[in-house]
Amino acid sequence: MAQYSAQLDDVFVALADPTRRGVIRRLGRGPTSVGDLAGEFPMTLPSFLKHVRTLEASGLIRTTKSGRVRTCVLNRDRLALVDDWLAEQRRIWTDRTDRLAAEVEGNDQ
Amino acid sequence: MNPDLDLTVDRIIRAPRAAVWKAWTDPSRLAKWWVPAPARCRVERLEVRPGGAFVTRLSEDGDADFVPHLDAAFLVVDELRRIVFTNAIDSAWRPANPGPVVMTAEITLSDHPDGTDYRVIVRHGDPAARARHEKLGFADGWTSVTEQLAGTVE
Numbered sequence A: 001m002a003q004y005s006a007q008l009d010d011v012f013v014a015l016a017d018p019t020r021r022g023v024i025r026r027l028g029r030g031p032t033s034v035g036d037l038a039g040e041f042p043m044t045l046p047s048f049l050k051h052v053r054t055l056e057a058s059g060l061i062r063t064t065k066s067g068r069v070r071t072c073v074l075n076r077d078r079l080a081l082v083d084d085w086l087a088e089q090r091r092i093w094t095d096r097t098d099r100l101a102a103e104v105e106g107n108d109q
Numbered sequence B: 001m002n003p004d005l006d007l008t009v010d011r012i013i014r015a016p017r018a019a020v021w022k023a024w025t026d027p028s029r030l031a032k033w034w035v036p037a038p039a040r041c042r043v044e045r046l047e048v049r050p051g052g053a054f055v056t057r058l059s060e061d062g063d064a065d066f067v068p069h070l071d072a073a074f075l076v077v078d079e080l081r082r083i084v085f086t087n088a089i090d091s092a093w094r095p096a097n098p099g100p101v102v103m104t105a106e107i108t109l110s111d112h113p114d115g116t117d118y119r120v121i122v123r124h125g126d127p128a129a130r131a132r133h134e135k136l137g138f139a140d141g142w143t144s145v146t147e148q149l150a151g152t153v154e
Helices: A002-015 A018-027 A034-039 A045-058 A076-107 B017-025 B027-033 B127-134 B142-153
Strands: A061-066 A069-074 B006-013 B040-046 B053-059 B067-078 B082-086 B103-112 B115-124
Touching: A002 A018, A002 A045, A002 A076, A018 A034, A018 A045, A018 A061, A018 A069, A034 A045, A034 A069, A045 A061, A076 B006, A076 B017, A076 B027, A076 B115, B017 B027, B017 B103, B017 B115, B027 B040
Parallel strands: none
Antiparallel strands: A061 A069, B006 B115, B040 B053, B053 B067, B067 B082, B082 B103, B103 B115
């Protein structure tokens, strides 16, 4: 649970920036090279690469290098974390209720 | 109840209300079921009264390293009937914003022919509010952002 929470924190922080959300939207249309991506955002390449590294660290994107071209790919599973947080909380409380029921039904009749 | 933010659990537990209440309010009993194995829970403070502290620590692998898990306060305690606690304030009543999401949990026990009707309502804060708090520049509403993202990736 603590690990899940840390992952979710990374994802929310990564998404809390308009440039990084722009990159996610762009990658939703398909894998794109860092060079092509950078051309679409009005900032220096070093600044843009920082955003790419933040997204990569959060797990929202993966990058692969082929020759001199680094390509970014969206990790849809990680993006799903954003929508799944409530399902995760529900699972925690349902499992907790199962354990409480097992505890009292076994011991205190 | 906001279906986008809140959850409910409703269960018939085949034991009397007093037994369920005891499993909730006795620290050694609570520690047995509060977290899933192999993690272990240590109940540091369980002051079951309005304003009382509710503090647990957790060891992920069940070994010696216990880390903070929950630091919350009880809001409402109706003996044998209802417990409400929140982590939006900590056990010292200091406003808090713990991860992954702030919540208020309401646990209600009612009599049932087979034992106890056990209901949980957990009302959550908006996790986006936390992201906004941590990092300025989150101008869009969270819902529109996720909708936009979902629209482009589905």
